[in-house]
Amino acid sequence: DAGVTQSPTHLIKTRGQQVTLRCSPKSGHDTVSWYQQALGQGPQFIFQYYEEEERQRGNFPDRFSGHQFPNYSSELNVNALLLGDSALYLCASRSRQAMQETQYFGPGTRLLVL
């Protein structure tokens, strides 16, 4: 049973650039959430996708955008990168059919903005 996968594992960008991070949910899961985790902090909710639509969004600027594909995989895009965007980006998936709110995390993508 494949768990949540994310790519790439590490990424280095410079200020002003754009980045795309990818996530494949756990088998059987249809809902994908993205979190940003700065060093020493808890994960901060960015947004959540279900049925290819953004259903809920945290307190993040429009520079952060996403997409969900028909196979439930998802992308997180960040434009005009700032130094403060350096963080671990986590994808989590869960299943509407499971009815519970339990979600599982992927290994994360560590982004460094120079």
Place this chain on the structure above:
Amino acid sequence: QKEVEQNSGPLSVPEGAIASLNCTYSDRGSQSFFWYRQYSGKSPELIMSIYSNGDKEDGRFTAQLNKASQYVSLLIRDSQPSDSATYLCAGGPRFYSSASKIIFGSGTRLSIRP
């Protein structure tokens, strides 16, 4: 006011003792609570979920929920060096909703000393 609050620690506990981790939440709409363990440089791993008032035991772990006091705790019995990690408390609605989100605290760093 943060929705989920935890003492950042570090909490130092001798090997073999009981480690007690605490969490408070402000949103009375939160009905599901989760404890995740996160090793340095890794993604969060779900260790316990609890939905009803009272205790829930799983091996060496016991989660406790008191909705009247808006308080969640995690007890780790017979603490082992491998339990040294950051423990994240999270809360969300009782049942799945595509528009719901799970909110995390900033985590408590636990160190088990030999």
